[in-house]
Amino acid sequence: MVQEELWSRMRSLPYVYMAPTLVSVAHARALHLVEGIGSALPERFQRDREFAHLHPHHDGSLHLSLPNWARDVAARSGWGMPHPAQDSFLVFGPRDRRELEVVWHLVQLSYAWAMGEVNEEATDSQR
Template identity: 60%
Template structure:
């Protein structure tokens, strides 16, 4: 369990299902970039064009042979997370069902209407960045098979 605090304020507007993203309360670009820097520094990950999102999304993959996560831990191929372009700032991650339920119940994201992934709202400040980072780490550990 993450023991997430409730996300302050109303939920942002989302659109979708294809593409699926965030239309209001957009994360400041510098906060998005800090989250991306942390994401791409995770051990063993590599960046490649997304297999499931809009063309300018930045995606993380695990190489074949690294990790033992279930098929559900990946969005397409070995992709487990991606962050949307700056005009959106949200991200999609795969999560175990209990973690996803906690994220949604605390108001930090929503389940994708078609795919088996979670939309995490873009962090609006440094405190929310820490929450988003914890959620991304859960997705990473799930893909590795550590969850």
């Protein structure tokens, strides 16, 4: 199942711990960045140190914290949409291996954003 492959990759990110989400539905699995690591800017997280969560299997989508330029590119490309009430971006769940790679790239970008490794202004290599 591609969702479990995605979760396995998400869990392997350095300085991340898994815990229940602070902002989503029951049974969503969330990634939190260890305190003292990465950015301390609250706009780079959904709540506290949570920067991503994966919804339950019946849905398969996920919410990520992303810079505005990345949200714009992902929305224009048809990979998701801004959350209507929270400051996060809904990414549609991957259905196959090709989509898994695109979604994994967005997760890595969210992680880099939380770590403070990505700026609000995109460079050509980031787009």
